[in-house]
Amino acid sequence: MLHTALFLLLASHSPLSAGVHASTAAPAALVSSTTIRQLVTADRQVRGIHLTCWGAGSAKSRRELIKKISGSVVNTVVIALKETDGKVYIPGVEKAVKFGSHENAIGDPEAMLKDFKGAGVYTVARIVVFKDKILPRARKDLAVRTPSGDLWRSRNGATWVDPYSREVWDYNLDIAEQAAKLGFDEIQFDYIRYPSEGNTSLCRYSKPHNRHTATRNLGDFLDYARKRLAPYKVKISADVFGLTTSVKDDMGIGQDISTLAAGADYVYPMMYPSHYAPGEYNLKNPNASPYKVINRGLRDALGKLGTDYAKLRPYLQDFSLGWRYGAPEVRAQLLAARLNYLDSWVLWNAGNKYTWAALTPQAYRAFVDPSYK
Numbered sequence: 001m002l003h004t005a006l007f008l009l010l011a012s013h014s015p016l017s018a019g020v021h022a023s024t025a026a027p028a029a030l031v032s033s034t035t036i037r038q039l040v041t042a043d044r045q046v047r048g049i050h051l052t053c054w055g056a057g058s059a060k061s062r063r064e065l066i067k068k069i070s071g072s073v074v075n076t077v078v079i080a081l082k083e084t085d086g087k088v089y090i091p092g093v094e095k096a097v098k099f100g101s102h103e104n105a106i107g108d109p110e111a112m113l114k115d116f117k118g119a120g121v122y123t124v125a126r127i128v129v130f131k132d133k134i135l136p137r138a139r140k141d142l143a144v145r146t147p148s149g150d151l152w153r154s155r156n157g158a159t160w161v162d163p164y165s166r167e168v169w170d171y172n173l174d175i176a177e178q179a180a181k182l183g184f185d186e187i188q189f190d191y192i193r194y195p196s197e198g199n200t201s202l203c204r205y206s207k208p209h210n211r212h213t214a215t216r217n218l219g220d221f222l223d224y225a226r227k228r229l230a231p232y233k234v235k236i237s238a239d240v241f242g243l244t245t246s247v248k249d250d251m252g253i254g255q256d257i258s259t260l261a262a263g264a265d266y267v268y269p270m271m272y273p274s275h276y277a278p279g280e281y282n283l284k285n286p287n288a289s290p291y292k293v294i295n296r297g298l299r300d301a302l303g304k305l306g307t308d309y310a311k312l313r314p315y316l317q318d319f320s321l322g323w324r325y326g327a328p329e330v331r332a333q334l335l336a337a338r339l340n341y342l343d344s345w346v347l348w349n350a351g352n353k354y355t356w357a358a359l360t361p362q363a364y365r366a367f368v369d370p371s372y373k
Contacts, residue, residue, distance in 0.1 A: 030306065031306045031307055031309075033341065036307070036310055037341055039310035040341055040342060040344075043310070043344075044122065044344075045075070046075070046076045046122060046313055046344040047074050047075050047344065047359075048075070048077060048078055048122075048124070048313075048344075048345070048346035049074055049076070049077060049078070049318075049346065049347050049354055050077075050078045050080070050126070050315075050346060051065070051077050051078065051080070051352055052080055052350070052351075052352060053081065053083070053089035053106055054105050055352040056077065056079040056080075056106065056112055057105045057106035059111070059115075061352075062115055062116075063115075065077075065352070066116070066119045066121075068354075068356055069119060069121060071356075072356060072359040072360060072361070073360070073364045073372065074121075074359055075121060075122060076121060076122040076123075076124065077122075077123060077124065078126050078188060078346055079106075079112075079123065079124065079125060079184075080126050080128075081106070081125045081127055081179055082127045082128050082172070082175055083128055084128050084131045084132075084158070084191065085132075085133045085134070086131075086132035086133045086134030087101055087103045088101045088102050088103070088175055089103055089104075089106045090106050090109050090175070090178060090179065090182070091104065091106075091107070091109070092181075093174050093175050093178050094174070095171050096174075099134060099138040099139070099171075100134060100138060101134040101135065101138075110182065110183075113184070117183070122185050122186070123183070123185050123186070124184065124237070125176070125179035125180075125184040125187050125188065126188045126190055127172060127176055127179070127189055128190045128191045129163075129172050129189050129191050129192050129221075130160055130161055130162075130168070130192065130193065130194070131158060131191040132159065132160065132161045133158065133159055135161050135168070135171065136151050136159040136160070136161060142161050142167060142168050143159060143160065143161055143162060144159070144161065144162055144195055144204070144205065145204050146202045146203075146204060147202060147204060152195065152202060152204070153198065154196070154198035155197050155198045156197070158197075160194075160195045162206050163193075163205070163214075163218070163254070164205050164206045164217055165206055166224075169221055169224060169225075172189075173224075173225055173228050173229070176189075176225065176228075176229060177228065177229065177232070179234075180229055180234040185234065185235065186234060186235040186237055186265075186266070187225070187229060187234055187235070187236050187237070188237045188238070188239060189221075189222075189225070190238075190239040192221065192222075192238050192239065192240075192255075193241075193253040193254050193255050194252075194253045195253075196253050200252070211250055211254075214253075214254035215250050215254050215255075215256040217254065218254050218255070218256075219259045219260065219262070219263050222260065223263055226263070235265040235266065236265055237264050237266035237267060237313070238263075238264045238267055239267075239268045239269075239270060239315070240255045240257055240260060240267060240268070240270065241253070241255055241270060242269050242270050242271035242272065242275060242276065242314075242315075243276070243280075244256070244257040244269060245257060245297040245298065245300050246281075246296070246300040246301075257269070257301070257305065258305060258308070261305055261308040261311050261312075265311065266311050266312070266313050266344075267308075267311050267313070268312075268313050268346065269297065269312060269315065270315040270348070271293065271294055271298075271314045271315060271316060271317075272317040272319075272321075272348065273286045273287045273288075273289065273293040273333075274319075274322055274323065280293075281293060281296045287321070287322050287323040290317065290325075290330075290332045290333045290336070291332035291333065291335065291336045292336075293336075294314065294316065294332075294336035294337060294340075295336040295340060298336065298337065298340035298342065299340060302340070309341070310341075312342060312344075313342070313344040313345060314337055314342065314345050314346075315346050315347075315348050316334070316337070316345050316347050316348070317329070317330075317333065317347075317348065318348060318349045319349045319351075325355075326355060326358075327358040327363070330347070330355045330358040331358050331363070331368060333345075334358070334364075334367070334368045335367060338368050338369055343369070
């Protein structure tokens with residue numbers, strides 16, 4: 001009875017209980033809750049977990065993961081094929097060998113995909129695009145540089161490749177194309193943005209850079225990617241900062257969620273409550289209020305995106321960073337997504353250690369979706 005009461009209490013404060021929220025902006029005002037739900041339910045429901053290259057690439061680790069997945073509501077894995085260090089974890093990419101970025105973490109991707117697909121799991125290839133520690137050293141001319149021509153570095157020393165460079169685009173799309181050839185169902189582009197966390201006023205690019213050119217260029221990249229990958233009939237998606245669902249600008253990194261949603265099949269806002277600053281959404285400690293953060297962020301997204309809102313698949317937090325996260329915190333986020341029309345989500349844990357107790361069919365029916373079968 002307590003579980004039912006909690007569900008009803010939260011539902012009474014959600015968009016599903018009263019149609020579109022009265023404060024939403026113009027695009028959503030023209031879209032009914034029924035239309036959004038129809039769009040969401042007509043598409044594949046993704047209930048996923050993110051996996052490192054080593055976790056997915058190891059046959060032993062993979063067997064253990066698939067056993068856990070089989071007893072859960074999870075039906076999707078997002079696998080890191082290229083990370084922020086610039087390493088490429090699958091074979092068959094000629095330029096990765098040339099640039100020295102290949103690392104054999106997934107030595108037999110065919111066997112890996114066969115295992116996951118045999119278990120009925122949808123497979124997503126995650127590729128970090130513009131943050132890279134290897135290519136800028138191998139090809140300085142493809143890097144974000146300073147006015148003096150040196151490599152621009154963030155506060156922690158990280159380097160970036162030039163998002164305006166078509167050669168950079170093609171390098172990353174070589175990896176995406178190889179993933180599509182192998183049989184991945186979806187290509188997910190991460191760090192599809194410009195540098196931050198440093199003196200970005202010193203960043204120099206190969207083309208004029210301002211807010212307009214930045215957002216347009218990222219949209220152009222998705223268009224280019226779609227054409228390049230069209231023969232493989234693979235879905236394409238983009239990861240974005242969580243706050244892009246709420247802010248009115250590109251956050252200084254070129255990520256306008258409306259532009260990216262228009263160019264992608266799906267958009268994954270990374271809505272980890274631990275990553276929201278104190279005071280955001282008028283919450284003293286957003287990290288301690290997972291339901292409220294996801295609820296508010298998605299409510300705002302609906303106001304910005306209209307029917308493209310149905311493309312959202314939020315990344316949710318299943319790790320502890322300053323606040324202990326366990327089954328209640330994970331369930332709160334899943335419920336917030338569900339009560340904001342969305343049945344799709346992906347959990348993130350850097351060590352592949354997920355809260356499986358929150359993901360059993362019984363728990364999912366009791367706390368998130370009573371109609372789940």
